Amino acid sequence: VGRFLGVLEYDGTGFCGSQTQPGQRSVQAEVERALATLNGRPTPVLFAGRTDTGVHAAGQVIAIDLERSMSGDELADALNGLMARDVSLREASPAPQDFHPRFWAEGRRYRYRLLRREQRDALRDRSAWHLATRLDVPAMQAAATVLVGRHDFGSFGRPPQGDNTWRTLRDLKVEPDADEIVTTAEADAFLRRMVRIVVGTLVDVGRGRLSVSDVMALRDRGAAPAAGAAAPAKGLTLMAVGYKRERLGYGAGDGEQYWWSSEPLAGAG
């Protein structure tokens, strides 16, 4: 009967990633399984972004085609009752019939949590990368600065098939927060594994293995990414996806042009 925009949260630990893969447990398959029960027949669900095994989401955006008349709240109630506990729909609202969460997206925000202390922490084992090494945070911040802007990020990730490697990194922040170092990134779109390779590179700077000018050289090289530099998946969370309010049919919103699927740093516990 209609298309809905849904905001999806998941703990990536128990999934092979967002996208369905034969014989594995994916987020997509879990949502589609619940939706099939509701619709009485298989119904594909579209995702804004693909996340890898172990990567979490606090603001993934999906398109849900519903074959019966329900409000957004009722749809969320029903899916949350049907899905496993490691995936949840925070909210759902009616969307234009041609809404496409990936093609319509104007921006994505990710967060990466680094736990910097001597010993690992059982309570953050699924959500942060533990590093006992001392890190030079100001150097990491300086390196982050040179990556912001429109660049060929070919050294920092692979494009979807047939696409180019130019992306606009609008914001990249490295901020100490108690015993963590939190990296937040916003871009029009990211290459595959790009946030993890960027964080891995920043950590190499923090460790003194790379200089800021090495990072500038990598940025300008535009070649295929060097292996092994990617930070572990578990520290990464897709925080939010942004859309033009007008295109979603939303009101002016205090002059804000964009609607984001979650607050800049809200969500993940």
Next chain:
Amino acid sequence: VGRFLGVLEYDGTGFCGSQTQPGQRSVQAEVERALATLNGRPTPVLFAGRTDTGVHAAGQVIAIDLERSMSGDELADALNGLMARDVSLREASPAPQDFHPRFWAEGRRYRYRLLRREQRDALRDRSAWHLATRLDVPAMQAAATVLVGRHDFGSFGRPPQGDNTWRTLRDLKVEPDADEIVTTAEADAFLRRMVRIVVGTLVDVGRGRLSVSDVMALRDRGAAPAAGAAAPAKGLTLMAVGYKRERLGYGAGDGEQYWWSSEPLAGAG
């Protein structure tokens, strides 16, 4: 060769509780398994407090008897290498030979996280109790106030065998924090299930099922606890245990009389 004080963290989800029970996976058994490998023979580990199935810890205190010469850092490195990922030793330091984490404890601090929003959250499914109900927070705060002090808490929990039910609740705070309501409690000691029954009672007040004077009546009744009022275990974390600095052989510490095993609200992510 010596006794160590260790600060232990765990995600309680996968454990039957802190204490060893036949045929089940306990935190104590996991620590003792690792320590047996280190010592070359079974060695009992003492805990400051007993936590139930599903209850977490960010500052549990244990006594570890080590049969070989090691620094505290080396002991923590070794145990963290040997234990499962859902339990970690944040630090270890030499303690007096007669140190007993339970009998020496002068206070305990717990935290309870309530998630108050329409839909459940996959990312906080293990660490917060989700309640879609509207709650009257000022009423909960008023009810918390009347519980502070020295009372017979017989209506709020069971004592260890042979013990009485008088406890001093030094502090009980109910504080909104983004989409959560966080309750923190400090007492000389708690009865079994006491924090969960207190939180369950405060939620009944927030829902309008109990009044503040009902809570005063429960406080003054001192009878066995009513069944069913306990909040779910997963929202609860043992945050810290406090000891007299002098007794542990620690320095004066800026005039502070007590040493706590973790900061008031640090730890759990």
